[in-house]
Amino acid sequence: MLQQMDVNSSISSVNETINATANATGRAAATPEGILTAYISLIVMAVFPIIVGSLRSLEYHRIACEKAKESGEVADRLTTRDAAMFPLIASGALLGLYIFFMVFSKEYVNLLLGLYFFALGVMAVASLIRPFVKPFVPSVVKPEITYRLQLTENYHLETAKPATSGSGGDQDNKQSEEKTQEGPVEMVRYDCDRVDLVCLLISLAIGVWYMLKKHWIANNLFGLSFAIKGIEMLSLNSVTNGCILLGGLFLYDIFWVFGTDVMVTVAKTFDAPIKFVFPMDFLEKGLWGSNFALLGLGDVVLPGIFIALLLRFEHSKGTGSRLYFFTTCVAYLAGLILTVVVMHVFNAAQPALLYLVPSCLGLPLLLALVKGDITELFRYEDHPPEGKEKSGTKRD
Numbered sequence: 193m194l195q196q197m198d199v200n201s202s203i204s205s206v207n208e209t210i211n212a213t214a215n216a217t218g219r220a221a222a223t224p225e226g227i228l229t230a231y232i233s234l235i236v237m238a239v240f241p242i243i244v245g246s247l248r249s250l251e252y253h254r255i256a257c258e259k260a261k262e263s264g265e266v267a268d269r270l271t272t273r274d275a276a277m278f279p280l281i282a283s284g285a286l287l288g289l290y291i292f293f294m295v296f297s298k299e300y301v302n303l304l305l306g307l308y309f310f311a312l313g314v315m316a317v318a319s320l321i322r323p324f325v326k327p328f329v330p331s332v333v334k335p336e337i338t339y340r341l342q343l344t345e346n347y348h349l350e351t352a353k354p355a356t357s358g359s360g361g362d363q364d365n366k367q368s369e370e371k372t373q374e375g376p377v378e379m380v381r382y383d384c385d386r387v388d389l390v391c392l393l394i395s396l397a398i399g400v401w402y403m404l405k406k407h408w409i410a411n412n413l414f415g416l417s418f419a420i421k422g423i424e425m426l427s428l429n430s431v432t433n434g435c436i437l438l439g440g441l442f443l444y445d446i447f448w449v450f451g452t453d454v455m456v457t458v459a460k461t462f463d464a465p466i467k468f469v470f471p472m473d474f475l476e477k478g479l480w481g482s483n484f485a486l487l488g489l490g491d492v493v494l495p496g497i498f499i500a501l502l503l504r505f506e507h508s509k510g511t512g513s514r515l516y517f518f519t520t521c522v523a524y525l526a527g528l529i530l531t532v533v534v535m536h537v538f539n540a541a542q543p544a545l546l547y548l549v550p551s552c553l554g555l556p557l558l559l560a561l562v563k564g565d566i567t568e569l570f571r572y573e574d575h576p577p578e579g580k581e582k583s584g585t586k587r588d
Contacts, residue, residue, distance in 0.1 A: 222472035222483050230485040231532045233470040238492045238528055241416055242521065245423025246500035250507055252424050253574055260575065269429040269575040272436060279440035283448070290454045293461045302463040309414070309464045310399050316417035317395035318388065325394065326387050335387045344376035402465065408484065414465035419489055423496040427574045431505075434498040438549045441494060445543035456541050459488060468492070491544040495524055495552045502556055505572045520556045527551035 222230075256268075292301050329335045384392075402410035428434040448455040459467065467488045471481020503517040527548040535542040560566040 223475065226472045226475045227485070227536070229474055230470040230472040231536070234468055234485060234487045235525070235528055235532070237412060237416065237468045237470075238487060239521065239525055241419035241492060242423060242496040242499055242524065245420040245496055246503045246517065248420065248424040249427075249500040250504060253427060253504060257575060269427055269573075270433050270437075271429075272433055275428070275433040275437040276440065278437055279444040282441070283444060286448060286454060286458060289458050289462065293458065298461050298463075302461075305462070305464050306403065309466070310403055313402070313414035313417060313465055314392070314395045314399045316421045317398055317413060318391040320417050320420060321394060322387060322391050325391050329387050329390055333386055333390075335385055338383060338385045339389070341380070341382040341384075342378065343380040344378050346376055406463065407479075408469045408471060408481075409479065411465045412468055412470075415468050415489055418465065419492050419496065422489075422493040423500050426493070426497045428497055428501050429574045430572065431501065431570050434501055435553060438494065438498060438545070438553055441490075442545050442549040445545035449541055449543040455543075459486070459541075466490075487544070491528075491548060494545070495548050498552060499524065501574065504574060505569060508572065516556050516559060519559055520552055523551040523555040524548060 289301075326335070398410055398413055401407060402414060428437065445455075467486045469484040469486045471477065471483055472485050473481040473483045499517065499520045502520055503514065506513055506516050527550070528544070530551075531542050531544045531547045534547070557566070557569075560569045
């Protein structure tokens with residue numbers, strides 16, 4: 193009986209603390225069950241796009257490599273310098289947004305940025321839902337009919353070339369003659385079929401819903417699309433680049449969260465689908481909850497592209513093993529849970545990369561040392577320069 197009273201007393205104390213905090217911040221009170229539901233939902237929304245995006249990246253980068261070989265062009269890839277500079281560029285962008293919100297009305301800034309992310313989100317959602325929509329498009333619609341959106345620019349080019357000498361005096365005096373070239377230059381080209389148009393209509397409906405209502409479900413649909421496409425398409429190219437990038441962002445996140453109020457202010461003011469949100473009062477208010485817990489997309493995409501790189505490394509070996517991939521996914525999950533626990537215990541914003549970077553880098557590198565793969569792991573490149581194999585060894 194005494195134990196039961198102690199438990200009830202503890203629960204009552206937690207509820208009083210939560211309600212007092214909510215009243216002080218002007219937010220609706222949340223129950224422990226509601227907070228736990230929100231945190232679990234955020235964790236699921238973070239892990240899901242990492243797994244899906246990593247698996248999709250296998251096919252995407254295979255096609256990218258084939259196109260690069262056929263065209264003879266160098267595939268887009270992150271360089272070591274890019275990885276080192278990214279935290280500095282991100283710091284400048286973050287500080288710029290902070291200043292914009294301080295100087296200009298946040299409503300106008302959010303409107304401009306919202307329109308930009310609206311366009312990106314519509315395209316991302318349409319691309320992701322195509323495989324699911326295609327089987328339901330009836331043949332009477334003739335889904336095989338294609339359309340092309342093409343923007344071209346006409347140019348007028350005049351070049352001078354030496355004139356040939358001849359018997360006429362005028363030809364002897366002529367130093368050059370003009371040669372004129374005219375033609376279109378392709379600026380934008382977008383090919384689609386009727387299935388794409390159906391997907392575009394669906395994604396436009398989601399986009400309009402988001403712009404008009406700012407509903408958290410519409411926000412998360414856009415966020416999931418951004419995260420999956422980002423992890424699928426972005427490439428660190430090498431583990432070295434990944435270590436440099438994540439190491440720099442580790443310091444970046446600590447400084448801007450603990451050292452200043454810039455990160456927290458921008459996160460709370462920037463009203464765009466660049467974060468996952470879930471209402472902590474979901475159990476009481478359902479879909480109309482308003483007391484949100486949030487997780488930035490950067491804390492998902494940046495570790496996610498490193499996890500996707502490890503999956504492609506294992507795939508290049510042809511063994512069928514995915515030990516590095518699953519190990520790092522578990523490490524990410526552990527780091528994210530630790531972030532949530534610390535955030536809840538101290539009731540303060542936490543730099544998630546403070547916990548995610550050591551876990552996502554430390555565990556796979558330790559595994560590589562144990563397995564004896566460390567040299568091969570650091571030699572691997574997604575898009576190696578000409579004359580090098582995927583493993584980093586010279587071609588015969």
